[in-house]
Amino acid sequence: xxxxxxFGNEAIARGAFEAGVKVVAGYPGTPATEIVxxxxxxxxxxxxxxxxxxxxxxxxxxxxxxxQRAMAVMKHNGTNAAADYLMHINFTxxxxxxxxxxxxxxxxxxxxxxxxxxxxxxxxxxxxxxxPANVQEAYQMTKxxxxxxxxxxxxxxxxxxxxxxxxxxxxECQGSITAGKPPEFVPDRxxxxxxxxxxxxxxxxxxxxxxxxxxxxxxxxxxAIMEESPFNWIDSSEGDIGFVGCGIGYAFLKEAxxxxxxxxPIMKLGTLPIPEKKTLEFLKGLKKVVxxxxxxxxxxxxxxxxxFENKISLDILGRESFLPKxxxxxxxxxxxxxxxxxxxKDYPAxxxxxxxxxxxxxxxGGCSHRGLLFAMKEVVRKNGGVVTGDIGCHDAGTFEPxxxxxxxxxxxxxxxxxxxxxxxxxxxxxxxxxxxxxxxxNGLTGLASAIFNKANITVxxxxxxxxxxxxxxxxxxxxxxxMSKDVKPxxxxxxxxxxxxxxxxxxxxxxxxxxRVITEATQEEGVKVVVAEALCYxxxxxxxxxxxQPVPVAVDIDVCNGCGICIRTFGCPAITLVADKAxxxxxxCNKCGVCIHVCxxxxxx
Amino acid sequence: MKFDLVIAGVGGQGNILATQVIAQCAxxxxxxxxxxxxxxxxxxxxxxxxxxxxxxxxxxxxxxxHGQADILLGLEPLExxxxxxxxxxNGKYIINTAPVPTILSNIKIDTYPSQExxxxxxQQRNLTGYFINATQEAKNIGDALLVNVxxxxxxxxxxxxxxDNVLLAKLLSLVDERYHQADKLAFECGRRLIRxxx
Ligand code: SF4
Ligand code: SF4
Ligand code: SF4
Numbered sequence: 001x002x003x004x005x006x007f008g009n010e011a012i013a014r015g016a017f018e019a020g021v022k023v024v025a026g027y028p029g030t031p032a033t034e035i036v037x038x039x040x041x042x043x044x045x046x047x048x049x050x051x052x053x054x055x056x057x058x059x060x061x062x063x064x065x066x067x068q069r070a071m072a073v074m075k076h077n078g079t080n081a082a083a084d085y086l087m088h089i090n091f092t093x094x095x096x097x098x099x100x101x102x103x104x105x106x107x108x109x110x111x112x113x114x115x116x117x118x119x120x121x122x123x124x125x126x127x128x129x130x131x132p133a134n135v136q137e138a139y140q141m142t143k144x145x146x147x148x149x150x151x152x153x154x155x156x157x158x159x160x161x162x163x164x165x166x167x168x169x170x171x172e173c174q175g176s177i178t179a180g181k182p183p184e185f186v187p188d189r190x191x192x193x194x195x196x197x198x199x200x201x202x203x204x205x206x207x208x209x210x211x212x213x214x215x216x217x218x219x220x221x222x223x224a225i226m227e228e229s230p231f232n233w234i235d236s237s238e239g240d241i242g243f244v245g246c247g248i249g250y251a252f253l254k255e256a257x258x259x260x261x262x263x264x265p266i267m268k269l270g271t272l273p274i275p276e277k278k279t280l281e282f283l284k285g286l287k288k289v290v291x292x293x294x295x296x297x298x299x300x301x302x303x304x305x306x307x308f309e310n311k312i313s314l315d316i317l318g319r320e321s322f323l324p325k326x327x328x329x330x331x332x333x334x335x336x337x338x339x340x341x342x343x344x345k346d347y348p349a350x351x352x353x354x355x356x357x358x359x360x361x362x363x364x365g366g367c368s369h370r371g372l373l374f375a376m377k378e379v380v381r382k383n384g385g386v387v388t389g390d391i392g393c394h395d396a397g398t399f400e401p402x403x404x405x406x407x408x409x410x411x412x413x414x415x416x417x418x419x420x421x422x423x424x425x426x427x428x429x430x431x432x433x434x435x436x437x438x439x440x441x442n443g444l445t446g447l448a449s450a451i452f453n454k455a456n457i458t459v460x461x462x463x464x465x466x467x468x469x470x471x472x473x474x475x476x477x478x479x480x481x482x483m484s485k486d487v488k489p490x491x492x493x494x495x496x497x498x499x500x501x502x503x504x505x506x507x508x509x510x511x512x513x514x515x516r517v518i519t520e521a522t523q524e525e526g527v528k529v530v531v532a533e534a535l536c537y538x539x540x541x542x543x544x545x546x547x548x549q550p551v552p553v554a555v556d557i558d559v560c561n562g563c564g565i566c567i568r569t570f571g572c573p574a575i576t577l578v579a580d581k582a583x584x585x586x587x588x589c590n591k592c593g594v595c596i597h598v599c600x601x602x603x604x605x
Numbered sequence: 606m607k608f609d610l611v612i613a614g615v616g617g618q619g620n621i622l623a624t625q626v627i628a629q630c631a632x633x634x635x636x637x638x639x640x641x642x643x644x645x646x647x648x649x650x651x652x653x654x655x656x657x658x659x660x661x662x663x664x665x666x667x668x669x670x671h672g673q674a675d676i677l678l679g680l681e682p683l684e685x686x687x688x689x690x691x692x693x694x695n696g697k698y699i700i701n702t703a704p705v706p707t708i709l710s711n712i713k714i715d716t717y718p719s720q721e722x723x724x725x726x727x728q729q730r731n732l733t734g735y736f737i738n739a740t741q742e743a744k745n746i747g748d749a750l751l752v753n754v755x756x757x758x759x760x761x762x763x764x765x766x767x768x769d770n771v772l773l774a775k776l777l778s779l780v781d782e783r784y785h786q787a788d789k790l791a792f793e794c795g796r797r798l799i800r801x802x803x
Contacts, residue, residue, distance in 0.1 A: 331670035
């Protein structure tokens with residue numbers, strides 16, 4: 001078949017489709033998001049956005065026990081949210097093939113943190129993983145992972161990195177599609193009931209210990225599979241300094257080799273566990289080996305362990321001992337390392353570059369969050385309160401010029417952190433600001449905890465009806481899902497009221513009203529929820545739906561004294577200071593009118 | 606044969622469309638193509654950088670290594686400067702001189718470098734290329750959003766990796782017919798600007 005240009009996420013979806021996947025569930029997260037959307041476009045696949053990654057994994061788990069191939073899709077820190085299920089399904093094993101996609105973001109280009117999920121999935125949960133070196137491999141690995149998962153009865157995971165998910169390359173597809181089996185659920189309680197029960201057949205051993213042994217015993221089978229895997233190989237060459245490229249590390253290594261202009265002994269690794277025999281064969285005769293892998297020294301430590309066990313002594317260099325310990329690999333990083341190692345030098349300290357003015361993120365012109373952030377800022381400016389933040393477009397409110405939220409951690413942490421601050425004795429009002437998608441992801445349980453524990457906080461929910469940050473995926477408060485255009489949204493405010501919170505409503509485009517409502521809510525005792533309801537401008541504006549009356553705005557330059565408050569504290573991208581007067585760029589302004597409230601002189605009309 | 610291109614700009618400037626047009630032409634010509642983009646989240650106004658690699662051999666990395674780009678197409682001068690180290694010493698830059706200030710420079714936390722400063726910093730590196738005010742030309746044609754098309758026209762004049770007619774035809778095939786007239790004008794204008802410079 002002829003090669004086709006595809007992005008990594010499309011290639012992964014294609015591989016899953018050809019492998020006969022029937023159920024795909026995920027929660028949006030850069031860089032993995034588009035995989036689920038692509039899957040939804042193939043015939044015969046049920047695809048969904050679940051409320052969070054744990055639930056996505058559980059949906060896929062249920063499907064695989066029903067003899068249907070299934071896939072769960074998430075980004076790295078999403079896998080943390082799914083870690084609980086991960087640490088059970090690894091012990092039970094699967095029935096039909098189950099593939100977990102956990103996309104890493106080396107350098108944290110689009111993430112809250114830089115973490116390596118190989119540690120969670122392989123080192124911790126002892127599950128096999130593939131680490132693709134290019135888009136073609138991402139496709140092949142996905143396809144093969146389903147077969148291997150079924151054969152070994154284990155979840156197979158794939159760890160693509162940003163430069164795979166969001167990279168386009170030529171992909172040759174096999175085209176053949178694996179036929180599915182009829183759905184069938186046969187209970188097998190000795191496997192699929194994880195509990196501390198006595199196993200009579202195993203001499204009275206407890207089930208958790210018995211399943212642990214089962215998983216441990218699987219490792220030999222996995223090692224044998226990886227020994228034969230098409231994703232590991234050796235590019236032999238002369239010399240006693242060898243190089244190992246893991247996943248995309250191999251791509252950078254091969255580029256660096258070209259620029260270096262001399263062929264190098266290279267081993268390409270794409271699997272965990274690593275192929276031990278092949279690795280030993282590669283290491284034979286080497287004095288030094290440098291290992292290039294994204295983020296943490298996972299393979300490096302395995303190679304060290306392998307050498308220790310086999311009483312082999314050589315210098316093993318990598319992320320742990322030689323290369324920069326943080327950040328993304330690149331061809332230049334690898335090239336620098338190759339040059340340094342041949343010169344017998346340390347990896348050079350990175351030169352401090354000259355700062356080039358950064359382009360920070362903000363909300364779109366016309367975004368409802370800006371009015372909400374501004375209103376909350378007005379409230380806490382007066383009462384000295386603290387705002388804990390959460391993930392979503394509104395999180396840019398923590399940067400200049402808004403600088404509102406004082407914390408951003410992980411999905412849903414705003415609410416428990418807020419009442420932790422209050423319970424610790426902070427004597428001014430505490431606010432948690434959370435979006436609707438995040439509220440359903442992991443905010444609900446935090447809210448329940450706050451109400452049950454008699455917290456005294458104000459939770460503000462930015463209810464814009466979409467998961468805007470990752471590209472407008474629907475969630476439980478949307479009117480559609482991936483398979484259906486007609487869904488009754490679960491209103492987060494009604495839900496909070498049913499849980500016992502005092503609920504207030506406002507439209508954040510109406511800044512004065514929003515300030516009044518939040519102030520009013522603050523004065524009440526207990527857990528208050530303010531629902532700031534207005535559609536995401538960027539998504540719904542295109543569909544002709546906006547939550548404000550558009551008003552033409554302009555700066556009256558006779559009234560404007562150039563104080564810059566509208567710019568320094570507000571930051572709508574449409575407003576700039578030109579010749580010491582504010583100016584609204586008509587082509588960038590979406591006429592939401594929020595800035596009218598910002599200028600105390602009344603220069604914006 | 607290998608050809609590495611970096612397109613650096615700001616969200617909303619049509620960076621991705623420009624990359625797609627060139628990539629599609631190369632794919633049609635039976636070449637290998639690899640590409641990746643670095644962009645912020647859904648919000649507008651962040652940096653957007655596309656790397657496009659074209660070769661008749663295997664391409665390993667989707668990212669253009671430092672000092673390897675044959676052309677740096679800068680849709681915005683600061684963004685071009687941010688990525689100038691990617692350009693090969695034999696490469697050529699084509700830079701739109703019209704600045705898009707950053708948020709931090711608007712609130713005076715950062716200083717957006719003056720045009721003279723930026724251009725001097727770029728020239729100091731002993732690189733060759735072209736500075737054109739594509740934004741002004743696009744506005745003259747009637748729409749600032751045509752910047753990417755003016756830049757594509759300029760690109761077609763500087764590089765022969767794909768024929769200019771092929772490039773224009775591909776562009777037109779990807780956009781709505783009612784924009785064709787303006788796109789043709791903008792493309793021609795980009796080509797003309799390079800002729801004047803050269
Ligand atoms: S995408 Fe929607 S929610 Fe996000 S900043 Fe833009 S308008 Fe606001
Ligand atoms: S518009 Fe108002 S807030 Fe903005 S600079 Fe002028 S006077 Fe100051
Ligand atoms: S300039 Fe004012 S009216 Fe226009 S988008 Fe920005 S805040 Fe809204």
